[in-house]
Amino acid sequence: MDIIVCLKQVVDPELPQTEFAIEPATGRQVREGRPLVISTYDENALEVALQLKDRGGGKVTVLTLGPQAVISDAFRLALAMGADEMVVVDDPRGPDRLGGEKAAILAAAIRRIGRFDLVLTGCESADWTERVVAPVLAEALSAACVTFVSRVEAADGTLMVRRMADEGFHRVEVRLPAVLSVASDESNRPRLPKLKDILAAKRKPVHVWPVADMPAAPGDLAAGVEVREVVIPQRTTRCEFLEGESAEQAAALAQRLRDLKLL
Amino acid sequence: MAPTREVFWNIPRLGVVIMYLLAFAAVAVCGYGVYQHYRTWRRGKPASRLTPVGPRLRAVVVHVLAHGRLLADRVAGIYHAALFWGFVFLFAGTLVVFVHQDLGLRIMQGPFYLYFQSAALDLMGLAAAVGVAAALVVRYGLGSPRLRRGILSDALVLWLFEGILVTGFLVEGLRIAGTRDPWGPWSPVGYGISGLIDAAAISEATIRLGHAGLWWLHFLLAMVFIAYIPFSKLFHLVLAPANVYLQPLVNPAAPGRIDFDKAERFGAAALGDLTWKDLFDLDVCTECGRCTAVCPATATGKPLSPMHVILDLREEMKRTGTGAAPGRVLAGDVIAPEALWACTTCMACMEACPVFIEHVPKIVEMRRHLVMEVAQMPDTMEDALRSLEARTHPFRGAGISRAAWAEGLAVKKLPRGDRAEWLLWVGCAAALHERNHATLRALVRVLDAAGMDVAILGDEETCTGDPARQMGNEYLFQTFARQNIETLDRYGVRKIVTLCPHCYNTFRHAYPELGGHYEVWHHTQVLARLVDEGRLALTGSAAATITFHDPCYLGRHNGEYDAPRHILQALPGARTREMAQSRQKSFCCGAGGGLYWMEDRTGQRINHVRTDHAVATGAEIVATACPFCTLMLEDGVKARGTSIRPMDVAELLERSLRGEHH
Ligand code: SF4
Ligand code: SF4
Numbered sequence: 069m070d071i072i073v074c075l076k077q078v079v080d081p082e083l084p085q086t087e088f089a090i091e092p093a094t095g096r097q098v099r100e101g102r103p104l105v106i107s108t109y110d111e112n113a114l115e116v117a118l119q120l121k122d123r124g125g126g127k128v129t130v131l132t133l134g135p136q137a138v139i140s141d142a143f144r145l146a147l148a149m150g151a152d153e154m155v156v157v158d159d160p161r162g163p164d165r166l167g168g169e170k171a172a173i174l175a176a177a178i179r180r181i182g183r184f185d186l187v188l189t190g191c192e193s194a195d196w197t198e199r200v201v202a203p204v205l206a207e208a209l210s211a212a213c214v215t216f217v218s219r220v221e222a223a224d225g226t227l228m229v230r231r232m233a234d235e236g237f238h239r240v241e242v243r244l245p246a247v248l249s250v251a252s253d254e255s256n257r258p259r260l261p262k263l264k265d266i267l268a269a270k271r272k273p274v275h276v277w278p279v280a281d282m283p284a285a286p287g288d289l290a291a292g293v294e295v296r297e298v299v300i301p302q303r304t305t306r307c308e309f310l311e312g313e314s315a316e317q318a319a320a321l322a323q324r325l326r327d328l329k330l331l
Numbered sequence: 332m333a334p335t336r337e338v339f340w341n342i343p344r345l346g347v348v349i350m351y352l353l354a355f356a357a358v359a360v361c362g363y364g365v366y367q368h369y370r371t372w373r374r375g376k377p378a379s380r381l382t383p384v385g386p387r388l389r390a391v392v393v394h395v396l397a398h399g400r401l402l403a404d405r406v407a408g409i410y411h412a413a414l415f416w417g418f419v420f421l422f423a424g425t426l427v428v429f430v431h432q433d434l435g436l437r438i439m440q441g442p443f444y445l446y447f448q449s450a451a452l453d454l455m456g457l458a459a460a461v462g463v464a465a466a467l468v469v470r471y472g473l474g475s476p477r478l479r480r481g482i483l484s485d486a487l488v489l490w491l492f493e494g495i496l497v498t499g500f501l502v503e504g505l506r507i508a509g510t511r512d513p514w515g516p517w518s519p520v521g522y523g524i525s526g527l528i529d530a531a532a533i534s535e536a537t538i539r540l541g542h543a544g545l546w547w548l549h550f551l552l553a554m555v556f557i558a559y560i561p562f563s564k565l566f567h568l569v570l571a572p573a574n575v576y577l578q579p580l581v582n583p584a585a586p587g588r589i590d591f592d593k594a595e596r597f598g599a600a601a602l603g604d605l606t607w608k609d610l611f612d613l614d615v616c617t618e619c620g621r622c623t624a625v626c627p628a629t630a631t632g633k634p635l636s637p638m639h640v641i642l643d644l645r646e647e648m649k650r651t652g653t654g655a656a657p658g659r660v661l662a663g664d665v666i667a668p669e670a671l672w673a674c675t676t677c678m679a680c681m682e683a684c685p686v687f688i689e690h691v692p693k694i695v696e697m698r699r700h701l702v703m704e705v706a707q708m709p710d711t712m713e714d715a716l717r718s719l720e721a722r723t724h725p726f727r728g729a730g731i732s733r734a735a736w737a738e739g740l741a742v743k744k745l746p747r748g749d750r751a752e753w754l755l756w757v758g759c760a761a762a763l764h765e766r767n768h769a770t771l772r773a774l775v776r777v778l779d780a781a782g783m784d785v786a787i788l789g790d791e792e793t794c795t796g797d798p799a800r801q802m803g804n805e806y807l808f809q810t811f812a813r814q815n816i817e818t819l820d821r822y823g824v825r826k827i828v829t830l831c832p833h834c835y836n837t838f839r840h841a842y843p844e845l846g847g848h849y850e851v852w853h854h855t856q857v858l859a860r861l862v863d864e865g866r867l868a869l870t871g872s873a874a875a876t877i878t879f880h881d882p883c884y885l886g887r888h889n890g891e892y893d894a895p896r897h898i899l900q901a902l903p904g905a906r907t908r909e910m911a912q913s914r915q916k917s918f919c920c921g922a923g924g925g926l927y928w929m930e931d932r933t934g935q936r937i938n939h940v941r942t943d944h945a946v947a948t949g950a951e952i953v954a955t956a957c958p959f960c961t962l963m964l965e966d967g968v969k970a971r972g973t974s975i976r977p978m979d980v981a982e983l984l985e986r987s988l989r990g991e992h993h
Contacts, residue, residue: 080721082728101790102731103722260713263597263703263806299715
């Protein structure tokens with residue numbers, strides 16, 4: 069099975085809130101001086117792809133979109149984990165594009181890669197959490213789509229997947245080609261690469277394609293969405309003292325909680 | 332007639348011939364056994380341990396002849412010394428007989444015969460007999476927690492000793508009685524026995540018969556002893572002094588170097604991946620249990636016992652011999668990975684081992700195999716390594732600034748173009764943990780008050796790579812080291828003062844191998860010097876009772892026990908108290924060896940136990956000199972709900988500088 073895994077580079081989501089900043093003029097997130105990592109669930113997607121390859125063979129290509137200068141080094145990790153090659157769509161504006169727009173570019177890149185049976189993405193990015201890349205990609209590639217997949221098993225020609233649901237999970241059979249968005253699961257904790265794979269990853273092919281070379285997708289899937297403002301929510305706490313004797317306080321408390329619909 | 336005695340009294344010529352044949356056979360068996368061991372040691376990789384001769388011989392004098400480390404356990408040390416010196420004298424006596432009889436150099440006569448060969452030997456033999464008896468009583472009578480009973484060869488060896496000594500005295504007594512030896516009183520024990528024989532009015536024929544029988548028994552036991560040496564614990568008679576000589580003179584905990592351009596295997600998968608010295612170590616172990624008795628992992632119920640690491644490896648070495656039998660994977664089949672991951676690399680075991688066995692490098696070599704070859708390690712440690720790669724520090728969730736602590740202080744920063752005589756290497760555990768910001772600020776104020784010219788690297792500092800190294804990822808360590816060396820060289824850094832003993836150890840011992848040569852000081856060493864030179868006006872009262880927790884990487888790893896104590900003693904009004912386990916015997920805080928990042932779920936937490944030790948002194952403050960120790964003790968204090976306060980010595984010093992009262 070030939071699998072393409074889309075990886076997004078994000079500002080370290082583990083940074084404390086205080087390190088999160090937005091440029092007021094442009095509304096873009098400040099990335100400078102902050103560690104850049106592979107978005108959390110994308111690593112789970114990569115692990116799922118590698119496990120499918122371990123079991124059934126095939127090829128795993130990782131695909132990413134962003135400024136090539138900052139990407140390629142950090143993403144060697146994906147090659148060290150076991151991906152066969154990497155395609156970087158060099159796009160200085162990459163980090164600031166919305167999901168739909170990105171999906172359109174990724175779809176063009178995937179068409180250029182050519183052969184694929186399966187495309188995996190993380191179920192949501194650690195920064196924007198739009199959750200649109202997988203469905204839009206599937207639409208653009210005319211492939212089946214399942215989101216929030218926790219486990220995947222190949223069953224000749226099709227896939228049996230487990231989709232997370234509010235309570236429990238769905239078991240879904242999917243035909244190929246398909247686009248799946250992957251959620252984390254104990255079965256897909258990203259593997260630690262062995263040193264020999266880290267060393268070998270230095271010799272694996274990395275293709276850099278300028279974003280300008282990506283033919284625009286037929287029909288603009290991203291149209292109609294525009295970011296108008298980005299703000300950091302201000303969290304405030306308020307403290308209220310209830311007056312009176314204990315019994316009165318208790319009654320007042322019950323009333324307040326009922327008003328707040330907490331009781 | 333000059334005082335002497337007939338060597339083979341009562342032994343016929345034929346007997347003497349048989350004796351020589353048997354002696355030859357015993358020596359041959361012994362030689363064969365040694366050769367077999369030698370072949371297994373040769374499976375190991377090279378290591379150079381023969382030079383420099385001077386300090387190595389000095390170590391032999393201190394730890395073999397003077398029993399330095401053995402005496403750390405008073406009782407065991409004393410009885411061991413008695414039997415050791417007893418046997419040394421008796422062996423020398425045997426050599427005298429050999430020279431006198433077989434080489435024909437008549438030395439065994441005159442005053443030398445009386446003072447040495449008779450009196451001294453007799454008394455030393457008695458000391459040995461008492462020593463052996465004490466060893467038997469401690470082991471089988473009283474029972475010692477660290478010694479295992481039921482080791483057949485231990486019992487055999489001790490009874491063999493006792494048998495040789497007792498038969499020797501009896502033979503001597505019978506000879507004195509049988510020959511009416513005029514010099515008999517010079518051998519008090521034998522003379523005493525001969526007196527009993529006289530009193531019992533035993534016939535001369537019986538004396539001769541008894542003497543012959545016991546003489547042969549004594550001789551045969553001695554030959555069994557010689558032949559048995561390489562096959563039993565007796566081997567340590569030869570190997571232990573050798574191992575003292577071969578000990579690592581500097582940086583004893585360091586695992587071997589790896590040249591990643593050449594290496595094909597990383598870490599120790601099999602015995603052959605260890606050095607010959609590592610394999611030699613395995614045969615030296617006497618199973619005395621001192622290492623396990625002091626191991627903080629063992630003490631808190633973790634699945635690690637350093638002695639068993641050695642013994643299990645030895646078992647594997649015995650099983651595979653010279654390598655004909657297929658070897659098993661060390662980390663996994665021979666030693667449980669959980670044991671390897673429980674080690675804090677605190678060096679307590681190595682410091683306690685009387686025969687200088689090196690546990691820690693072996694453990695790290697096996698970890699290297701797990702991490703770099705198999706890619707398996709505890710999840711939380713793995714997260715720390717991933718963080719190191721992604722964020723240049725192992726603390727997930729920490730902020731991005733490494734100089735936040737310095738806000739409002741006029742600290743020079745090299746990247747800004749400032750220049751200074753000293754670089755203060757802050758270290759991740761201090762830069763990225765708010766608790767240690769106070770320590771850093773205090774340190775900088777003290778250095779400033781003493782007029783020291785210090786700068787920091789600010790955000791250009793990264794981890795030294797030490798956590799990766801201790802966890803077994805030498806590759807990642809070297810990546811960091813090379814990058815840091817490049818940064819330091821770019822700014823022309825020559826003198827470094829570190830807050831963290833782990834950084835200190837790494838700069839001091841690991842960076843030079845990779846081309847980074849600096850003058851490295853730990854902050855307590857610099858502060859002690861400033862105190863000594865009177866460059867600090869310690870005016871404020873620091874009245875408090877303080878106990879000091881020795882960080883492993885400052886104390887046992889680098890031999891610095893005095894500098895921090897020196898500072899504490901200089902604090903006006905401070906009273907210091909030692910914990911029961913301090914200095915060389917200090918008990919780890921639990922953070923070393925990358926275990927800061929390990930979820931310590933089995934048994935008790937090491938830092939909680941160490942906190943109890945500090946509380947037991949009744950001190951109000953537990954002083955530390957390591958940002959990791961501070962964090963671990965803060966956590967221990969919280970968990971135990973006690974009021975003792977962990978503080979770095981720099982903080983204490985600064986308070987008395989400012990004249991603040993506690
Ligand atoms: S270094 Fe410390 S933790 Fe490790 S085995 Fe030795 S005593 Fe135990
Ligand atoms: S390793 Fe050393 S301390 Fe431990 S049991 Fe063996 S001889 Fe004793």
